[in-house]
Amino acid sequence: MSIQSKAAVIVDKGKVEVKTITIPEPKQGEVLVRQKAAALCTLEQRFFTGVFPVYPGVWGHEVSGIVEAIGPNTYTPLKVGDHVARGCGSACDECYFCAIGQDAKCEVEKMRLKAQQKSDREDGIMGIFGLSEYSVVDPRNLVQISKEIPFEQAALSEPVACAVSSANKLDIQLGQTVVVIGAGAMGIANILVSKYQGAFVVASELDEQRRQKALNAGAHAVLNPNLGDIGQQLKDINEGRLADVVIVTIGLEQANKQAMELVAPNGKVMLFASAHPAVPLSIDPNVIHRSGITITGSTSKNRKDLYQASLLIGKKIISVETMIEKVFPLEQAQLAFEMAIQPQNYRIVLSM
Numbered sequence: 134m135s136i137q138s139k140a141a142v143i144v145d146k147g148k149v150e151v152k153t154i155t156i157p158e159p160k161q162g163e164v165l166v167r168q169k170a171a172a173l174c175t176l177e178q179r180f181f182t183g184v185f186p187v188y189p190g191v192w193g194h195e196v197s198g199i200v201e202a203i204g205p206n207t208y209t210p211l212k213v214g215d216h217v218a219r220g221c222g223s224a225c226d227e228c229y230f231c232a233i234g235q236d237a238k239c240e241v242e243k244m245r246l247k248a249q250q251k252s253d254r255e256d257g258i259m260g261i262f263g264l265s266e267y268s269v270v271d272p273r274n275l276v277q278i279s280k281e282i283p284f285e286q287a288a289l290s291e292p293v294a295c296a297v298s299s300a301n302k303l304d305i306q307l308g309q310t311v312v313v314i315g316a317g318a319m320g321i322a323n324i325l326v327s328k329y330q331g332a333f334v335v336a337s338e339l340d341e342q343r344r345q346k347a348l349n350a351g352a353h354a355v356l357n358p359n360l361g362d363i364g365q366q367l368k369d370i371n372e373g374r375l376a377d378v379v380i381v382t383i384g385l386e387q388a389n390k391q392a393m394e395l396v397a398p399n400g401k402v403m404l405f406a407s408a409h410p411a412v413p414l415s416i417d418p419n420v421i422h423r424s425g426i427t428i429t430g431s432t433s434k435n436r437k438d439l440y441q442a443s444l445l446i447g448k449k450i451i452s453v454e455t456m457i458e459k460v461f462p463l464e465q466a467q468l469a470f471e472m473a474i475q476p477q478n479y480r481i482v483l484s485m
């Protein structure tokens with residue numbers, strides 16, 4: 134027996150149709166999730182805008198829902214009725230990276246993601262089926278989340294987990310100064326997480342409304358690059374010092390340059406955003422040699438990070454409300470995608 138499920142299918146560049154598709158019953162090692170909300174992240178947007186022209190596809194990796202059924206002989210701590218958040222994929226637990234706790238770099242998962250760009254379904258639909266009322270999921274890709282949290286907020290566990298992953302890597306210390314460049318949705322996620330790591334959090338943002346948003350999300354102060362000498366602006370509010378950590382959440386050359394102006398000796402620069410086009414960094418090697426700064430990057434998250442994010446949200450330690458622009462019903466998926474690709478918008482969420 135299979136399940137009928139409404140889903141947002143990207144059928145072509147710029148075109149989404151809400152169709153009823155069939156979802157199989159969960160097999161051994163799988164869980165059936167009644168998905169309730171899914172946010173449209175850059176991955177989904179890239180299929181919609183044709184950067185990844187793979188059609189037809191049902192994507193959606195920032196998802197929350199309810200465990201509806203558990204496959205036969207499947208051993209999982211989850212129970213039917215639990216509320217869950219899901220991430221992109223499920224690590225294999227066997228490769229080197231999984232063994233050392235860096236499952237975001239799982240080699241087997243990379244192979245699986247490639248395989249998802251071909252379909253073994255009769256209707257030819259590819260994807261991970263997050264933008265669908267139902268989906269069968271490997272339970273290793275799910276974390277439990279409190280039933281008190283609205284689904285549209287629970288769905289943001291995955292993007293928050295990416296900020297948690299970055300923060301864990303940065304090893305932010307109490308009282309350190311963290312500058313977050315860019316106050317879009319991911320800038321806000323980094324503000325929320327670094328604040329609760331005990332940092333003095335400063336957001337640098339060109340747009341007035343977004344600076345206000347950063348303050349609403351809990352940033353202690355904001356910088357305005359329009360006003361010139363960004364390093365001096367920071368020193369003026371930070372006892373004459375630059376930042377211990379700079380997190381760049383915009384993939385622009387200008388943002389990277391700004392990070393170099395803001396980072397203190399022995400500080401860290403985190404390249405959190407991907408860049409399109411990818412303008413090479415031009416850095417005098419002597420600057421790195423003398424200042425001792427570390428330039429690093431982060432993408433995706435480990436399972437631990439997803440758990441930590443679901444706890445931060447689920448226990449109301451942080452509120453992700455400021456990350457959400459608007460919630461649309463699944464039926465309005467076309468409109469939702471059109472809004473999601475507007476750069477000024479925060480997360481657009483589909484409710485199902």
Ligand SMILES: [Zn+2]
Pocket residue numbers: 174175194195291292
């Ligand atoms: Zn995402």
Ligand SMILES: [Zn+2]
Pocket residue numbers: 224225226227228229230231236238239240241242
């Ligand atoms: Zn692995």
